[in-house]
Amino acid sequence: MSVATVSRYINRNAPVSPEVAERISKVMAELNYVPHAAARHLATRKTRSIGLLLTTINYDFFTPLLSGLERIVAENHHNLLVATYRADLRKDYPPPVGPHNTDGVVVFADALQEEQLAQWYRMNFPMVLVHRTPPPYLNVPYVTIENKAASRKIVDHLIEVHGRRRIVFTRGLENHEDSHWRELGYKASLEAHGIPYDPRLIIRGEFDREVTYQEMSAFLANNHPDFDAVFASDDDSALGVIRALHDADIPVPEAVSVVGFDDQHFSCILPLPLTTVRAPTEEVGRMAGLQMFKLLQGEPADPMTLLPTEIVIRQSCGCSESQ
Amino acid sequence: MSVATVSRYINRNAPVSPEVAERISKVMAELNYVPHAAARHLATRKTRSIGLLLTTINYDFFTPLLSGLERIVAENHHNLLVATYRADLRKDYPPPVGPHNTDGVVVFADALQEEQLAQWYRMNFPMVLVHRTPPPYLNVPYVTIENKAASRKIVDHLIEVHGRRRIVFTRGLENHEDSHWRELGYKASLEAHGIPYDPRLIIRGEFDREVTYQEMSAFLANNHPDFDAVFASDDDSALGVIRALHDADIPVPEAVSVVGFDDQHFSCILPLPLTTVRAPTEEVGRMAGLQMFKLLQGEPADPMTLLPTEIVIRQSCGCSESQ
DNA sequence: TGTAATAATGTAACCGGTTACTGTAACCGG
DNA sequence: CCGGTTACAGTAACCGGTTACATTATTACA
Numbered sequence: 201m202s203v204a205t206v207s208r209y210i211n212r213n214a215p216v217s218p219e220v221a222e223r224i225s226k227v228m229a230e231l232n233y234v235p236h237a238a239a240r241h242l243a244t245r246k247t248r249s250i251g252l253l254l255t256t257i258n259y260d261f262f263t264p265l266l267s268g269l270e271r272i273v274a275e276n277h278h279n280l281l282v283a284t285y286r287a288d289l290r291k292d293y294p295p296p297v298g299p300h301n302t303d304g305v306v307v308f309a310d311a312l313q314e315e316q317l318a319q320w321y322r323m324n325f326p327m328v329l330v331h332r333t334p335p336p337y338l339n340v341p342y343v344t345i346e347n348k349a350a351s352r353k354i355v356d357h358l359i360e361v362h363g364r365r366r367i368v369f370t371r372g373l374e375n376h377e378d379s380h381w382r383e384l385g386y387k388a389s390l391e392a393h394g395i396p397y398d399p400r401l402i403i404r405g406e407f408d409r410e411v412t413y414q415e416m417s418a419f420l421a422n423n424h425p426d427f428d429a430v431f432a433s434d435d436d437s438a439l440g441v442i443r444a445l446h447d448a449d450i451p452v453p454e455a456v457s458v459v460g461f462d463d464q465h466f467s468c469i470l471p472l473p474l475t476t477v478r479a480p481t482e483e484v485g486r487m488a489g490l491q492m493f494k495l496l497q498g499e500p501a502d503p504m505t506l507l508p509t510e511i512v513i514r515q516s517c518g519c520s521e522s523q
Numbered sequence: 524m525s526v527a528t529v530s531r532y533i534n535r536n537a538p539v540s541p542e543v544a545e546r547i548s549k550v551m552a553e554l555n556y557v558p559h560a561a562a563r564h565l566a567t568r569k570t571r572s573i574g575l576l577l578t579t580i581n582y583d584f585f586t587p588l589l590s591g592l593e594r595i596v597a598e599n600h601h602n603l604l605v606a607t608y609r610a611d612l613r614k615d616y617p618p619p620v621g622p623h624n625t626d627g628v629v630v631f632a633d634a635l636q637e638e639q640l641a642q643w644y645r646m647n648f649p650m651v652l653v654h655r656t657p658p659p660y661l662n663v664p665y666v667t668i669e670n671k672a673a674s675r676k677i678v679d680h681l682i683e684v685h686g687r688r689r690i691v692f693t694r695g696l697e698n699h700e701d702s703h704w705r706e707l708g709y710k711a712s713l714e715a716h717g718i719p720y721d722p723r724l725i726i727r728g729e730f731d732r733e734v735t736y737q738e739m740s741a742f743l744a745n746n747h748p749d750f751d752a753v754f755a756s757d758d759d760s761a762l763g764v765i766r767a768l769h770d771a772d773i774p775v776p777e778a779v780s781v782v783g784f785d786d787q788h789f790s791c792i793l794p795l796p797l798t799t800v801r802a803p804t805e806e807v808g809r810m811a812g813l814q815m816f817k818l819l820q821g822e823p824a825d826p827m828t829l830l831p832t833e834i835v836i837r838q839s840c841g842c843s844e845s846q
Numbered sequence: 847t848g849t850a851a852t853a854a855t856g857t858a859a860c861c862g863g864t865t866a867c868t869g870t871a872a873c874c875g876g
Numbered sequence: 877c878c879g880g881t882t883a884c885a886g887t888a889a890c891c892g893g894t895t896a897c898a899t900t901a902t903t904a905c906a
């Protein structure tokens with residue numbers, strides 16, 4: 201019984217006689233033998249694992265993303281390497297996942313800079329981008345959600361249904377594409393309704409409850425321009441907004457409508473259930489996984505997977521519960 | 524310039540002359556060379572990665588756990604393999620992470636069964652358990668939180684401050700130790716106050732908002748015994764409880780006090796801010812990582828890391844806001 | 847019965863690093 | 877000037893699998 205035969209038995213890629221198979225199977229069970237992954241990787245040049253590169257793991261947002269991706273990865277009998285990397289901070293270090301230890305990586309937002317993407321692209325390393333559009337010269341499949349149209353619709357709602365015209369926008373993270381598109385949707389809606397864009401109504405938020413709370417409080421403290429609504433770039437920052445308004449004794453939604461984005465786990469159970477946009481984050485994870493395995497199997501992946509979003513009208517905009 | 528010299532340069536484990544170092548460094552930068560992980564793993568018998576074995580990735584709970592662990596892992600220049608495994612469902616398959624592809628694994632709750640733990644223990648494979656106590660004959664370090672004392676305290680609060688005596692407990696997942704300890708705390712409090720334990724007041728919850736909602740609704744529908752409070756095994760199920768009570772027009776907290784456990788992200792911003800127990804989940808992740816690296820460095824790890832919890836009094840128990 | 851095809855297994859090179867061992871040259875103290 | 881370190885670099889075995897190729901046994905068929 202040679203190592204070759206055992207290998208063939210394990211991989212089922214060549215005939216092995218029943219008696220030998222039986223013997224191998226017994227011995228394996230007895231020794232609790234599991235093939236050493238590194239040796240296989242080295243020999244086959246496949247790691248059977250894929251990487252997920254995140255910027256941080258701060259947001260509840262990541263649970264569904266990870267969950268969706270992990271399911272697909274597991275179904276394909278691969279492993280998932282989760283790592284964080286901020287390209288802007290660690291130019292000296294190579295990314296923790298890449299061609300050296302995975303068969304492909306899923307890159308979230310701006311975890312990698314374009315230069316690195318381009319380099320991996322040139323060497324044909326499988327990549328899928330999530331919540332990020334690749335530069336036009338890089339044909340890398342990406343999975344993201346419809347940000348702009350939904351943002352426009354929710355701002356339309358504020359304007360058309362609630363007659364708001366002075367709408368604050370709390371920006372998400374710099375360099376974060378979602379934030380960018382949401383702002384464009386916001387602007388498109390204003391423009392469509394002939395409302396001038398007022399940069400004084402744009403404040404920082406960074407997709408963070410605390411940061412947004414601070415910024416919103418500062419905004420309220422320094423004789424601010426009039427406003428009658430806030431479009432927060434995500435639900436978490438909407439909470440910061442609401443708290444700041446509450447502190448300032450500004451009634452929500454009577455004086456100021458507040459809407460968010462994402463429809464996070466908590467958004468439907470708030471004191472004032474949040475009007476927001478439902479983002480199918482788990483589906484983003486699943487889709488990214490599916491595209492990745494298409495690439496790994498040599499099939500053509502979809503260049504773009506744009507998942508639909510829908511606005512969810514609750515009460516924080518001023519609509520009544522019965523609606 | 525031989526491969527050996529390059530290896531020594533990269534690992535800085537033997538002197539290399541400045542000129543040669545310079546040359547190697549240049550060539551490496553030019554080729555964007557990153558050593559192939561599998562080859563190193565094979566040669567060194569170290570994978571430089573650790574595994575995290577979860578049961579599912581359903582709960583927001585996992586974001587802080589993952590975040591804390593990932594930070595420590597990254598600081599130690601290791602990789603993190605995240606996998607799900609339900610020992611009870613997949614007896615035929617070996618766990619997706621283990622000695623074959625990691626240097627150690629962090630095991631959440633009952634992701635692995637005792638037999639597997641014992642086997643790895645015998646081969647001296649580094650493990651750290653989180654939210655689970657190892658069986659007494661297995662000297663595996665574990666990190667968990669104080670469940671029982673805090674549960675007892677929060678039930679004490681219901682009894683002593685609010686005069687509740689008929690307290691429903693919504694169980695968490697079967698086999699999940701946290702649930703078990705929380706129930707023991709509940710019983711201890713009842714006993715200390717001379718309140719008889721009534722099994723009819725124990726209902727299923729599974730740490731899940733929806734399941735708890737269904738179960739609580741069923742409880743309310745079938746001429747149930749009197750009750751005046753609910754201790755939900757986690758905050759998510761507390762939401763299910765509150766919704767069911769709301770559906771049945773039972774005023775919370777006037778007629779029924781509701782308390783939870785975990786102090787999740789959303790708990791402080793609910794319509795009725797939740798009285799609960801703060802669980803330092805991110806710290807659990809960090810500690811598990813620290814213990815793991817102690818093991819990997821051959822230092823003795825702390826057999827038990829019991830992180831303190833504290834009760835957070837808000838309004839769902841009936842306390843007033845000003846408190 | 848002889849020969850070719852097929853099934854089952856063994857042999858050994860190879861994947862890309864690490865490292866024990868060896869060799870050479872420079873350096874040092876007496 | 878010599879024996880002994882020390883600094884540096886090369887050679888080759890090795891890690892644990894996979895797989896091309898070789899070998900032997902078995903079956904099929906003319």
